Amino acid sequence: xxxxxxxxxxxxMTMGLWAMLSKKNLIKKLMGLAIFQTGIILFFISxxxxxxxxxxxxxxxxxxxxxxxxxxxPLTQILMLTAIVVGVATLGLGLxxxxxxxxxxxxxxxxxxxxxxxxxNE
Amino acid sequence: MSSQWAFLAMGIPFFTALIxxxxxxxxxxxxxxxxxxxxxxxxxxxxxxWSTVSTDEYVSYFFGGWLPPIGIALExxxxxxxxxxxxxxxxxxxxxxxxxxLPNELPASKHPVYYTLYFLLISGFxxxxxxxxxxxxYVLFEVCALSGYALLAMGGKKAYVPTFNYVLMGSLGACFYxxxxxxxxxxxxxxxxxxxxxxxxxxxxSRSILTAFILITVGLFVKMAxxxxxxxxxxxxxxxxVSTLCLMAxxxxxxxxxxxxxxxxxxFSMEYMTNILAVQPIMMTLATLAIVVGxxxxxxxxxxxxxxxxxxxxxxxxxxxxxxxxxxxxxxxAVYHIAADALMTxxxxxxxxxxxxxxxxxAIADVAMMFRxxxxxxxxxxxxxxxxxxxxxxxxxFSKFLLIKGAFMSGYYGFAVAxxxxxxxxxxxxxxxxxxxxxxxTDNTAPSVIQEPWAYRIPLVVAAIGLVGFGLSFSYWYGxxxxxxxxxxx
Numbered sequence: 314x315x316x317x318x319x320x321x322x323x324x325x326m327t328m329g330l331w332a333m334l335s336k337k338n339l340i341k342k343l344m345g346l347a348i349f350q351t352g353i354i355l356f357f358i359s360x361x362x363x364x365x366x367x368x369x370x371x372x373x374x375x376x377x378x379x380x381x382x383x384x385x386x387p388l389t390q391i392l393m394l395t396a397i398v399v400g401v402a403t404l405g406l407g408l409x410x411x412x413x414x415x416x417x418x419x420x421x422x423x424x425x426x427x428x429x430x431x432x433x434n435e
Numbered sequence: 436m437s438s439q440w441a442f443l444a445m446g447i448p449f450f451t452a453l454i455x456x457x458x459x460x461x462x463x464x465x466x467x468x469x470x471x472x473x474x475x476x477x478x479x480x481x482x483x484x485w486s487t488v489s490t491d492e493y494v495s496y497f498f499g500g501w502l503p504p505i506g507i508a509l510e511x512x513x514x515x516x517x518x519x520x521x522x523x524x525x526x527x528x529x530x531x532x533x534x535x536x537l538p539n540e541l542p543a544s545k546h547p548v549y550y551t552l553y554f555l556l557i558s559g560f561x562x563x564x565x566x567x568x569x570x571x572x573y574v575l576f577e578v579c580a581l582s583g584y585a586l587l588a589m590g591g592k593k594a595y596v597p598t599f600n601y602v603l604m605g606s607l608g609a610c611f612y613x614x615x616x617x618x619x620x621x622x623x624x625x626x627x628x629x630x631x632x633x634x635x636x637x638x639x640x641s642r643s644i645l646t647a648f649i650l651i652t653v654g655l656f657v658k659m660a661x662x663x664x665x666x667x668x669x670x671x672x673x674x675x676x677v678s679t680l681c682l683m684a685x686x687x688x689x690x691x692x693x694x695x696x697x698x699x700x701x702x703f704s705m706e707y708m709t710n711i712l713a714v715q716p717i718m719m720t721l722a723t724l725a726i727v728v729g730x731x732x733x734x735x736x737x738x739x740x741x742x743x744x745x746x747x748x749x750x751x752x753x754x755x756x757x758x759x760x761x762x763x764x765x766x767x768x769a770v771y772h773i774a775a776d777a778l779m780t781x782x783x784x785x786x787x788x789x790x791x792x793x794x795x796x797x798a799i800a801d802v803a804m805m806f807r808x809x810x811x812x813x814x815x816x817x818x819x820x821x822x823x824x825x826x827x828x829x830x831x832x833f834s835k836f837l838l839i840k841g842a843f844m845s846g847y848y849g850f851a852v853a854x855x856x857x858x859x860x861x862x863x864x865x866x867x868x869x870x871x872x873x874x875x876x877t878d879n880t881a882p883s884v885i886q887e888p889w890a891y892r893i894p895l896v897v898a899a900i901g902l903v904g905f906g907l908s909f910s911y912w913y914g915x916x917x918x919x920x921x922x923x924x925x
Contacts, residue, residue, distance in 0.1 A: 357620075406602060
């Protein structure tokens with residue numbers, strides 16, 4: 314079961330990386346970044362997951378003893394909460410920039426933009 | 436009291452950013468005073484931190500009183516204190532410079548948000564220097580990077596495309612770092628640097644740790660623009676506003692080198708790097724290549740700003756090489772060079788900015804014109820040139836001396852040769868500017884001398900004096916850094 318989730322994480326990361334590096338469209342590049350980050354999030358969450366464990370919230374303040382085996386590791390989830398926030402901020406900033414670029418060059422395609430970008434003796 | 440300095444050095448710019456964001460729009464008149472107060476207090480905090488570690492060696496601050504490894508800690512040793520001093524010193528110079536430079540570049544309506552991001556960036560840099568937690572490093576990378584992207588993109592239309600590429604590359608670097616941290620966490624179950632250093636030796640031969648090392652170093656290399664990964668840096672920096680550049684160019688890449696030292700020297704330990712992994716030859720090749728390639732580009736380009744960017748690329752090679760040489764002297768040289776290079780870069784960038792604003796361009800001919808028309812700037816430029824070349828009383832000489840000594844001691848002669856080539860090229864490069872002055876055809880109308888505004892002159896003079904002072908006080912800094920070095924150095 315764990316192998317499966319790690320495999321999915323790795324596949325997502327490679328997909329995202331490939332999209333970021335090889336796609337010409339700026340929006341697709343940003344989608345690749347988002348997929349890459351999703352892969353990382355899944356990777357961290359799989360780390361903290363346990364067979365048969367539940368979410369790490371103590372519903373009755375631990376009457377009758379708390380067994381760490383019953384709960385997933387909360388630390389990785391908290392780390393990923395931060396990473397999600399960072400990812401959203403990066404994506405928002407990237408989209409804002411892409412919008413500015415589109416307004417100026419009239420295209421999301423990297424080749425068209427580069428063709429417009431060439432300036433004499435820059 | 437003493438342990439509060441670590442938080443204050445990071446917290447003061449952060450709260451300045453918050454106040455700036457809320458007050459800036461309501462009362463723009465007070466903005467520059469808020470900034471000036473914030474940066475002055477921050478410089479005081481960094482001096483306080485410095486004097487504390489001079490006596491105590493080590494300062495820790497635990498958030499909420501939770502002790503690590505459960506809580507998050509700020510841990511400041513002498514090297515981090517030097518970094519904090521460097522960040523605040525450079526930021527103070529850059530702030531004074533921006534008072535005059537920014538109105539030339541951005542409409543006043545954007546100043547509040549600009550300065551909010553500006554102080555956020557400063558606090559991110561300081562926090563990177565003082566944090567003691569590997570995951571926090573990732574978050575702070577993104578704090579710096581996100582505010583940095585926005586500040587760089589304010590350079591206008593030309594800056595959008597390079598900044599977009601920087602967003603992708605910067606996020607990629609940070610993500611690689613994060614995956615590496617994940618591998619460390621799987622194997623050790625902790626994120627605190629000191630705790631990791633304790634636990635890691637038991638699992639040194641595990642393949643996960645190897646993967647973690649590779650991912651983390653590659654991520655950091657992308658962030659610091661080491662040679663094969665440097666592509667994003669020159670473009671984005673040359674299109675940015677000069678006031679942003681004063682802050683980003685000296686600190687953005689240097690602080691990543693510091694994080695590399697922290698991670699390689701203190702978390703993984705030098706022993707792991709040299710003996711168990713034996714990556715030293717590869718890393719030294721990378722560093723040597725970075726110096727050589729940066730140097731070649733420096734000769735090729737003809738605009739001062741672009742030349743500065745490739746000087747940075749080759750200087751990154753110096754520092755990475757110094758760290759991976761693993762000799763005591765070379766690591767001291769690398770740390771000393773981080774601070775020295777930050778000071779040199781900020782001076783160079785300010786000179787380029789003054790030339791751009793006062794003479795309308797930064798090609799070699801314009802810069803040569805500076806010797807006739809902007810005497811104060813010219814003096815600062817000559818001083819910083821001497822330091823980049825490595826003339827004795829300047830800091831550039833001492834760091835190069837230590838690095839070359841380390842290279843000879845561990846037998847990487849190629850690195851020593853690359854350093855000397857870089858010095859010679861710097862001589863050649865700067866004499867192109869001097870030559871432009873001495874042999875330039877002049878029409879008989881003597882060009883008038885332009886008085887630089889005070890906001891340009893003060894930081895330039897202070898930076899030039901600071902450079903000389905930093906070089907003259909070398910023996911003090913040598914002893915200061917020596918006590919905080921990682922274990923296991925040859």
